[in-house]
Amino acid sequence: MSVDAATVKKIASLARIAITDEEVAKIAPELDNILGWIEQLGEVDCTGVEPMTAVIANQLRLRDDVVTDGGKRDAVLANAPQAEHGFFTVPKVIE
Amino acid sequence: MTNLTDLGVRELRDGVRAGTFSAREVADAHIVAVSKAKQLNAFLVETPDHAIAAAKQADAARAAGEMLKPLAGVPIGMKDLFCTKGVQSAAASHILEGFKPEYESTVSQKLWDAGAGMLGKLNMDQFAMGSSNETSYFGNVISPWRRADGGNAPLAPGGSSGGSSASIAARLCPAATGTDTGGSIRQPAAFTGIAGIKPTYGRCSRWGVIAFASSLDQAGPMARDVRDCAIMLEAMSGFDAKDSTSLQLDVPKWEANLNASLAGKRIGIPREYRVDNMPPEIEALWQQGIDWVKDAGGDVVEVSLPHTKYALPAYYIIAPAEASSNLARYDGVRYGLRDLPEASVIEQIKRDYGLPQSAPSLDVMYAMTRAEGFGDEVKRRILIGTYVLSAGFYDAYYTQAQKVRTLIARDFDRAWETCDLLLTPTAPSAAFALGEKSADPIAMYLNDVFTVPSSLAGLPAMSVPGGLDKAGLPLGLQVIGKALDEQGVLDACLAIEERAGFKARPDAWW
Numbered sequence: 001m002s003v004d005a006a007t008v009k010k011i012a013s014l015a016r017i018a019i020t021d022e023e024v025a026k027i028a029p030e031l032d033n034i035l036g037w038i039e040q041l042g043e044v045d046c047t048g049v050e051p052m053t054a055v056i057a058n059q060l061r062l063r064d065d066v067v068t069d070g071g072k073r074d075a076v077l078a079n080a081p082q083a084e085h086g087f088f089t090v091p092k093v094i095e
Numbered sequence: 096m097t098n099l100t101d102l103g104v105r106e107l108r109d110g111v112r113a114g115t116f117s118a119r120e121v122a123d124a125h126i127v128a129v130s131k132a133k134q135l136n137a138f139l140v141e142t143p144d145h146a147i148a149a150a151k152q153a154d155a156a157r158a159a160g161e162m163l164k165p166l167a168g169v170p171i172g173m174k175d176l177f178c179t180k181g182v183q184s185a186a187a188s189h190i191l192e193g194f195k196p197e198y199e200s201t202v203s204q205k206l207w208d209a210g211a212g213m214l215g216k217l218n219m220d221q222f223a224m225g226s227s228n229e230t231s232y233f234g235n236v237i238s239p240w241r242r243a244d245g246g247n248a249p250l251a252p253g254g255s256s257g258g259s260s261a262s263i264a265a266r267l268c269p270a271a272t273g274t275d276t277g278g279s280i281r282q283p284a285a286f287t288g289i290a291g292i293k294p295t296y297g298r299c300s301r302w303g304v305i306a307f308a309s310s311l312d313q314a315g316p317m318a319r320d321v322r323d324c325a326i327m328l329e330a331m332s333g334f335d336a337k338d339s340t341s342l343q344l345d346v347p348k349w350e351a352n353l354n355a356s357l358a359g360k361r362i363g364i365p366r367e368y369r370v371d372n373m374p375p376e377i378e379a380l381w382q383q384g385i386d387w388v389k390d391a392g393g394d395v396v397e398v399s400l401p402h403t404k405y406a407l408p409a410y411y412i413i414a415p416a417e418a419s420s421n422l423a424r425y426d427g428v429r430y431g432l433r434d435l436p437e438a439s440v441i442e443q444i445k446r447d448y449g450l451p452q453s454a455p456s457l458d459v460m461y462a463m464t465r466a467e468g469f470g471d472e473v474k475r476r477i478l479i480g481t482y483v484l485s486a487g488f489y490d491a492y493y494t495q496a497q498k499v500r501t502l503i504a505r506d507f508d509r510a511w512e513t514c515d516l517l518l519t520p521t522a523p524s525a526a527f528a529l530g531e532k533s534a535d536p537i538a539m540y541l542n543d544v545f546t547v548p549s550s551l552a553g554l555p556a557m558s559v560p561g562g563l564d565k566a567g568l569p570l571g572l573q574v575i576g577k578a579l580d581e582q583g584v585l586d587a588c589l590a591i592e593e594r595a596g597f598k599a600r601p602d603a604w605w
Contacts, residue, residue, distance in 0.1 A: 076197075
């Protein structure tokens with residue numbers, strides 16, 4: 001299985017990372033090499049083996065369904081690149 | 096007059112308690128050392144006011160005859176992965192440059208509650224992705240160590256906690272926080288002749304630690320000896336309701352219970368860790384370590400961890416997969432960098448970057464922000480992660496890797512039937528020169544060959560200095576323990592430390 005330029009462009013678009021053709025040309029063989037190395041995992045017989053879900057046996061805790069935090073609008077917005085009227089602002093998406 | 100920057104955590108704590116020196120003197124000495132060491136590029140932000148405020152509190156408490164807190168008078172370094180209120184926390188990335196959290200991570204808060212002060216934020220590999228500290232947006236950290244060949248080739252301090260390792264080895268701070276996802280505490284500790292422990296997954300809260308791979312990320316201390324690590328780890332550990340994987344357990348008295356006798360302990364030597372092309376000096380150090388643990392009363396047994404060779408490829412599926420999810424949050428909307436091109440150039444950008452002509456400018460903003468804000472290694476891992484999680488490949492890659500992870504954990508469980516601890520080298524080489532491995536991602540990944548398996552299994556593991564190689568560079572030994580047996584790990588490392596008598600330190604050339 002080889003990673004070609006079209007595949008790199010597709011995954012970059014899924015990952016929302018803009019990528020130029022020159023970068024694609026550089027990254028494609030790197031990813032191909034790394035994924036080729038990773039593929040040795042296929043030789044491990046995993047018949048009947050469950051995928052790992054937790055490294056240390058631990059119970060997910062439940063808590064009462066009550067408000068425990070909040071009222072921090074200004075703190076939440078403090079690091080926003082752009083915020084107006086108590087909201088995050090983004091470029092217009094509906095013409 | 097003792098040079099206060101030569102003292103470790105315990106000596107500083109005890110000296111301040113006894114009144115041998117004041118906490119303010121300790122803070123000032125370290126602040127000066129940090130300010131003189133710019134060439135190492137270990138600190139991204141210096142916070143002398145924070146260290147001085149903590150010192151003043153310690154001195155005032157002592158003057159008032161109050162009981163001093165466990166870390167009163169001890170100034171430390173904080174890895175840039177930890178969110179610190181009002182102080183830039185960027186994970187050494189461009190995308191978070193200027194981010195000043197409105198909150199404090201649980202681990203850093205625990206350290207401040209224990210009386211420690213902060214000297215500053217420490218450089219690291221960007222988002223903790225790297226093994227040489229060459230992926231930081233803010234430049235490489237230079238190891239204080241140099242080869243004894245008279246050359247001045249700048250060496251890697253290890254990574255990702257490279258600012259932590261360099262600053263401790265250079266006596267800029269007695270201890271620092273690190274984080275370890277696949278070896279990021281242990282490998283830099285080994286490269287710089289210091290100690291560092293990654294505790295059992297869940298001991299230290301991940302809340303407020305900028306996420307890389309959540310099922311692997313674990314904070315831990317780095318310091319110049321085993322006892323200092325035990326003191327720091329006690330302050331950093333403990334249950335936190337804000338982290339769903341936090342272990343609801345009391346924190347043991349690791350320092351008080353330290354015991355360098357290994358009588359009755361079985362130390363396993365995993366045969367699969369004898370990798371090809373291992374330098375003879377690493378082999379010799381490992382043998383020396385075996386002799387040391389025998390001398391301490393331990394019984395040495397050979398064990399097998401048959402799936403060891405699959406740990407790295409499994410890691411390089413699981414960690415990038417989790418990273419691609421975790422780093423999806425950096426979109427230029429809520430915090431960090433935003434790259435919103437001018438309307439007049441948006442059409443041109445869509446053509447240059449192959450974005451669909453129909454893409455709204457919001458999508459262009461996401462893609463440009465992330466292209467601009469992430470470094471090459473971070474992009475590489477996000478792309479790998481996106482690929483292995485994408486439709487059609489998920490089972491072949493991700494599910495298979497998680498099954499192999501089960502087998503790796505099972506290997507350790509089987510080993511614990513015949514031994515209590517494992518002894519291995521920490522890294523397959525001494526520190527390499529900056530630039531030496533950065534062209535080949537896989538060569539860089541292989542540096543974590545001995546540290547990744549225990550990360551995948553969530554086990555406590557520690558690196559302790561063992562000796563120097565022919566070039567005069569430090570080499571580390573690693574002890575891996577059963578889940579929750581940090582005490583056993585610390586004890587074995589103490590036994591090694593006492594016998595290694597490692598006193599070497601880098602000459603101050605900076």
